[in-house]
Amino acid sequence: MRITTKLLSLSLSLSKTLSRALSRFSCHHPSLTPSAPRYPPRSVTTCSRILGFLPLSRPPSSGAILPPPARRAGPAFPTENPASSGAGVGSRSSSRSPASIFWGSHLSKDPRENQAQEYKVMDGNAAGEGDDNVDWNTEDELEVENYAASSSSSLTPPSGDAVSGSGEASSSAGTSHSKLFCEFVVMGFSEKLVTKAIDEIGEGNPDAILESLLTYKVLENSPQEQDIDESAVVKEEVMDSDHFSSDCEGSFLEDSSDDDSYSESEEVINPSSEEKKLLFLTDMGYTAEEASIAIERCGPDASVAELADFICAAQMSKEADALLGPEEKPRLLNNFTKHKKRKHSNCDAWSKKRRGEKKLLHGDEEPIRLPNPMVGFGVPAESRTIVPRTLPEAAIGPPYFYYENVALAPKGVWDTISRFLYDVEPEFVDSKYFCATARKRGYVHNLPINDRFPLLPLPPGTIHEALPLTKKWWPSWDTRTKLNCLQTCIGSAKLTERIRKALEHHDGESEPPPRIQKYVLDECRKWNLVWVGRNKLAPLEPDEVEMLLGFPKNHTRGGGISRTDRYKSLGNSFQVDTVAYHLSVLKELFPAGINLLSLFSGIGGAEVALHRLGIPLKNVVSVEISEVNRNIMRSWWEQTNQKGNLTHLTDVQQLNGDRLEQLMNSFGGFDLIIGGSPCNNLAGSNRHSRDGLEGKESSLFYDYFRILDLVKCIMSKGH
DNA sequence: AAGATGATGACTCCAATG
DNA sequence: CATTGGAGTCATCATCTT
Numbered sequence: 001m002r003i004t005t006k007l008l009s010l011s012l013s014l015s016k017t018l019s020r021a022l023s024r025f026s027c028h029h030p031s032l033t034p035s036a037p038r039y040p041p042r043s044v045t046t047c048s049r050i051l052g053f054l055p056l057s058r059p060p061s062s063g064a065i066l067p068p069p070a071r072r073a074g075p076a077f078p079t080e081n082p083a084s085s086g087a088g089v090g091s092r093s094s095s096r097s098p099a100s101i102f103w104g105s106h107l108s109k110d111p112r113e114n115q116a117q118e119y120k121v122m123d124g125n126a127a128g129e130g131d132d133n134v135d136w137n138t139e140d141e142l143e144v145e146n147y148a149a150s151s152s153s154s155l156t157p158p159s160g161d162a163v164s165g166s167g168e169a170s171s172s173a174g175t176s177h178s179k180l181f182c183e184f185v186v187m188g189f190s191e192k193l194v195t196k197a198i199d200e201i202g203e204g205n206p207d208a209i210l211e212s213l214l215t216y217k218v219l220e221n222s223p224q225e226q227d228i229d230e231s232a233v234v235k236e237e238v239m240d241s242d243h244f245s246s247d248c249e250g251s252f253l254e255d256s257s258d259d260d261s262y263s264e265s266e267e268v269i270n271p272s273s274e275e276k277k278l279l280f281l282t283d284m285g286y287t288a289e290e291a292s293i294a295i296e297r298c299g300p301d302a303s304v305a306e307l308a309d310f311i312c313a314a315q316m317s318k319e320a321d322a323l324l325g326p327e328e329k330p331r332l333l334n335n336f337t338k339h340k341k342r343k344h345s346n347c348d349a350w351s352k353k354r355r356g357e358k359k360l361l362h363g364d365e366e367p368i369r370l371p372n373p374m375v376g377f378g379v380p381a382e383s384r385t386i387v388p389r390t391l392p393e394a395a396i397g398p399p400y401f402y403y404e405n406v407a408l409a410p411k412g413v414w415d416t417i418s419r420f421l422y423d424v425e426p427e428f429v430d431s432k433y434f435c436a437t438a439r440k441r442g443y444v445h446n447l448p449i450n451d452r453f454p455l456l457p458l459p460p461g462t463i464h465e466a467l468p469l470t471k472k473w474w475p476s477w478d479t480r481t482k483l484n485c486l487q488t489c490i491g492s493a494k495l496t497e498r499i500r501k502a503l504e505h506h507d508g509e510s511e512p513p514p515r516i517q518k519y520v521l522d523e524c525r526k527w528n529l530v531w532v533g534r535n536k537l538a539p540l541e542p543d544e545v546e547m548l549l550g551f552p553k554n555h556t557r558g559g560g561i562s563r564t565d566r567y568k569s570l571g572n573s574f575q576v577d578t579v580a581y582h583l584s585v586l587k588e589l590f591p592a593g594i595n596l597l598s599l600f601s602g603i604g605g606a607e608v609a610l611h612r613l614g615i616p617l618k619n620v621v622s623v624e625i626s627e628v629n630r631n632i633m634r635s636w637w638e639q640t641n642q643k644g645n646l647t648h649l650t651d652v653q654q655l656n657g658d659r660l661e662q663l664m665n666s667f668g669g670f671d672l673i674i675g676g677s678p679c680n681n682l683a684g685s686n687r688h689s690r691d692g693l694e695g696k697e698s699s700l701f702y703d704y705f706r707i708l709d710l711v712k713c714i715m716s717k718g719h
Numbered sequence: 720a721a722g723a724t725g726a727t728g729a730c731t732c733c734a735a736t737g
Numbered sequence: 738c739a740t741t742g743g744a745g746t747c748a749t750c751a752t753c754t755t
Contacts, residue, residue, distance in 0.1 A: 370732075408731065408746060439747080487747060492724055525745080564722065572747050602747095676747085684746035687727050 368414045368426065370407055374440055376427035380454040380581065388450065395422035395446045398715060399597075399669065401708050402447065402582065402606075404574065404676035405701070406683050407440040410692045413682055414442055417693070420705045422446075427582070431575040435459045436466040437483040437528075437548045439575045441676075448585045455580045455612050459550060463530065466548060473531035477517050483528050483540075486548065487685060488571030490539035491527030499523060503535040542566040549605075550576025550612075556603055556632050565628050574605030574676065580613050586672065593618040593644065595667055597711065599652050599675030599704055600624065604633035606674040617642060619667040623649040652703040657710050669715050673708050677701040
């Protein structure tokens with residue numbers, strides 16, 4: 001029944017190694033530590049494929065580092081999701097373009113196609129007049145003055161604080177290396193090996209160079225067993241990748257349409273996600289056979305990480321068969337097989353097993369835990385001394401980056417996010433320490449954390465301060481002082497009517513009976529209701545939500561935006577004061593202003609935060625799928641008399657290296673890359689599709705990483 | 720067509736309890 | 738240490754109404 005500890009830790013460490021190896025395949029990731037379990041040939045192949053191995057002939061800069069799992073899988077399953085409904089998912093949703101079914105087609109896409117969806121806003125001083133409509137107190141003082149179009153600070157912040165160029169790429173690469181060289185380095189080969197290979201073979205034959213590099217890689221690890229087998233696998237998979245874009249296309253489409261024909265059947269829990277995982281695993285370099293066996297054994301609901309675990313474990317157990325003895329493996333397989341019939345993912349047994357695994361681990365293998373209290377590296381009210389953190393070298397900017405998502409994600413999600421984002425420890429913060437509403441979020445960033453300061457004026461800290469008119473009607477038995485998380489839906493009028501009737505029934509008494517109190521308070525907490533009259537509760541108005549989240553009043557109002565859309569956009573947004581506190585350290589680093597790449601911009605929480613901090617926005621490239629949200633931000637941009645340039649793009653998936661390089665060439669690179677990718681597949685409120693990081697929308701996280709890593713690469717290449 | 724409404728649990732953490 | 742119950746969560750869908 002129990003899996004042996006040996007196999008468990010083996011499997012887990014392999015999974016971790018795999019993920020680390022994946023992460024490593026950017027020019028900023030340090031090499032695997034010598035002590036780490038080696039898994040090189042597989043990793044090389046895996047990552048090479050994920051990197052878009054085959055188009056060696058393509059311009060290096062156009063290469064995406066890591067296609068998200070859904071990129072190909074999404075359109076291969078013609079669900080009902082086209083752009084129209086996709087846009088409704090929320091401010092950070094992103095529809096899948098059928099044209100982007102395959103990486104290859106992506107690469108060959110005319111960059112102008114993306115440009116066509118883009119429009120330029122407000123060049124220079126052509127901004128709209130007055131900011132009278134904007135309603136925060138310090139608006140006037142904060143308006144940026146004396147804007148000088150200096151680009152001197154665009155690449156290197158003046159302070160040496162956290163800036164120590166990313167070692168590997170800048171040390172020997174310099175600017176003299178060819179694009180080919182850079183491409184191989186990006187793939188994860190050491191500069192030494194690449195130099196050696198190119199010297200031996202010359203630049204004319206990339207395929208031969210690749211062969212050599214793979215050979216070196218194998219030779220490097222030859223003292224250990226198993227490598228002979230693996231080298232064979234490498235070859236095979238290189239071949240696979242050669243016809244990867246042509247041969248597979250048809251079959252994938254056929255398969256998916258077949259699936260679709262019985263997808264309505266209730267026995268099939270989630271065929272498309274199964275297929276997705278199959279594709280993802282084959283992308284990772286496993287054979288289709290391995291992948292489908294894993295899915296069959298682990299069940300249709302196993303995560304990709306679990307499936308990878310399984311395959312690794314199976315491979316290792318196969319190889320270690322002679323050593324371990326024959327009775328161990330069947331146990332392992334049996335255990336995994338048990339999960340096949342589970343109706344829901346992350347079953348208890350699995351969770352317990354995982355928990356058990358983690359207990360066996362130590363040191364940095366600990367899973368990420370949420371802090372209690374959730375104050376991150378410090379909040380304004382708290383005067384504890386901040387321990388200076390040490391960032392992994394690969395994480396150090398430029399550029400700075402800042403990533404956000406819900407703190408209460410399913411287990412393992414933050415471990416994955418952290419691993420991809422250069423092993424930076426997430427900072428979990430509840431906005432209730434900044435304002436009158438809770439908002440538990442995780443932030444992964446490489447910003448300095450000393451000398452932060454809060455936005456002024458400080459926002460109201462309690463419900464009564466934020467909504468003074470409610471104080472009069474607030475009963476003593478409602479002890480809330482902070483609101484719960486503001487979400488995308490509000491309580492209905494019918495609900496508040498029911499509550500009113502329940503309360504009126506006990507109007508003569510001094511207090512309603514405990515049962516009624518409990519009912520009312522439960523509903524209040526669930527729907528964030530506030531007291532607006534005798535026995536009268538009401539959901540928050542959109543402008544109250546704006547205020548609580550730190551946006552100017554009427555930020556989301558007007559211009560054809562419906563009330564429902566306002567709630568939705570606001571519910572998906574940053575809490576400005578919280579984010580601004582973290583970003584405040586940029587003010588002295590970039591006195592002349594910053595160039596900003598804002599992914600999943602939504603209604604512009606990042607831009608508003610920086611603006612309120614008094615940090616001039618020089619060049620802002622904002623990517624946002626929802627037209628409604630783009631309109632909101634464009635309107636804000638004009639109303640606040642911005643002096644910089646705003647470039648709006650629609651789809652993060654279409655932002656490739658070419659386009660990025662083109663944008664960066666025009667103003668010298670980004671100082672900050674900020675974004676919170678879609679949370680809807682992670683959020684607890686989602687009963688329907690809480691699929692984790694591999695979910696349809698939430699998997700766009702990998703695009704955040706892809707783009708961030710591209711920018712890092714482009715910037716380290718030097719312009 | 721857009722808005723309003725109600726129905727739809729699971730997962731995770733944590734404090735209290737035994 | 739294991740168990741239990743409470744609390745909270747950037748949501749989605751079908752259906753009805755306006």
